[in-house]
């Protein structure tokens with residue numbers, strides 16, 4: 001390398017490192033699991049939790065980061081972006097929808113679970129009252145929610161949402177969620193207070209093709225203390 005090309009190379013390196021400092025580059029952090037990967041055993045196995053969190057969730061974050069950098073929205077709140085996908089450049093809408101949804105949905109999902117026996121065993125307070133008036137009983141609610149989760153064809157989620165102060169069970173494909181206006185039908189928009197991931201990566205290692213068995217076991221690790229509090233604030 002002659003002196004001129006060395007200087008040019010060095011200048012480019014300095015300029016690009018300064019640009020890196022000046023611009024806001026998206027670096028969305030993978031939220032830590034709020035418990036050890038084995039803490040939900042035997043209902044959800046440690047290997048599934050580790051792969052699901054460390055590999056799948058991390059992959060959504062990496063792809064979301066690329067998409068946000070591509071549209072110059074590195075410092076945007078992913079939750080705010082996925083509420084208004086239509087406002088984004090057309091060529092990045094799918095990437096933000098899939099990976100922004102993936103990031104947001106999984107960030108919630110880890111918190112909606114907790115080690116069995118570590119908190120309340122079911123709905124209480126305002127949530128319990130609203131479940132009773134809306135669905136009849138907790139058992140009726142769980143049956144309907146489980147049906148929504150079982151019937152979701154392919155990959156997706158079932159949700160308990162609060163819509164205008166009322167509970168509703170919905171389901172979405174892929175990584176869509178009930179806050180995605182313009183993606184989800186208006187009648188199914190609302191704030192999720194509980195959701196279950198029914199992608200095969202959430203259960204296949206332990207439950208194989210038996211999605212209903214996974215759903216039945218998952219109820220044992222629902223974090224009712226969070227769900228009760230979040231629902232009470234919206235009902």
Ligand code: MN3
Pocket residue numbers: 052056106197199201202
């Ligand atoms: Mn998943």
